[in-house]
Amino acid sequence: MADTHATAYDSKIEGNVIFTRLDAAFNWVRKNSLWPMPMGLACCAIELMATAASRFDIARFGAEVMRFSPRQCDVMIVAGTVTYKMALAVKRIYEQMPEPKYVIAMGACASTGGMYRSYAVLQGIDQLIPVDVYISGCPPRPEALLAGLMKLQEKISGEKSSAAQKPEWTKKLAGAVA
């Protein structure tokens, strides 16, 4: 029987040290703590509230912290009809959010203007700000919003975040390792 060596197992640090890629660690932290900016503009906002409430409980996905200051938010959930009168206000709030930031277009109106083929309604919020996830429905059920949120989490976990968001720091770190 071969000897087992103490060096292979150190009970003092077991469970406290894990090995991973830097990006994977960043992304894991980010995707499980997405603070939404609730941009509730019409009836989709009611479903957004239902998603946050106990029956569907968006907290299961770490996104229960709705912030009404864009400076504390990671993802803007555009829930409802964006009129032209509101459009530049939505854009300004998006611009006040810190990077990295994401946008979910919730429902038909936010995605395409929906049934409002009209002089007063912006035909999709993607004409003003970049959208990561579109959710169909009029309004979408809370399950659909949660599915959209999970899609966004999937997207975040595949990002090359350090290289994309902190290029100089990453270069310096790579130089130090080499």
Next chain:
Amino acid sequence: MTGQELLDSLGKLFGQKLQDKTEFRGETTYTILPADLREVAKFSRHDLSFDYLIDITSIDNFGEDPRFEIVYELYSMTLAVHLRLKLKISEDEQVDTISDLWPTANWHEREIYDMMGIKFKGHPDLRRILMWDGYPFFPLRKEFPLEGLPSEMPDVAFTKAASLEGGPFVTRPSTATAKDREPRARPPEL
């Protein structure tokens, strides 16, 4: 005084100024001249008990002269009588405001100005109410296209024409089957 006596006294006092009396389901409608509006409105408000202005609406009879029609819906809370006053004005005319008689008329008149471009003489604050200041069109006029027109107000708002994708999808007034009535792509026949 009953509701009928109330309306009779109005008819007796103004006589010729009230035209085209129609009754429908207990609601009385009169057509008046724009010049008589303030006199009739003041009397209805102060001497008859029409204390509630339900609504003011406007109609664009595009192609006719006079072009616009304004409809005042009055109601007496004490006697439960409904009175509707209509008047016709052309595009370059102004209507007298009644916002000093019924304060609620202030916003109703602003909405008519915003959507139809009809101006109200003597209104204390005739600004747009739904669209923003500087928006160049009056969207409920008949010549304004359903999909809208492009406009630009830097830092305030912009508009673009919406894609109708084969529409507008409109219903047809008909008593035929639901299949005939349902909304289909029917471009306006101009």
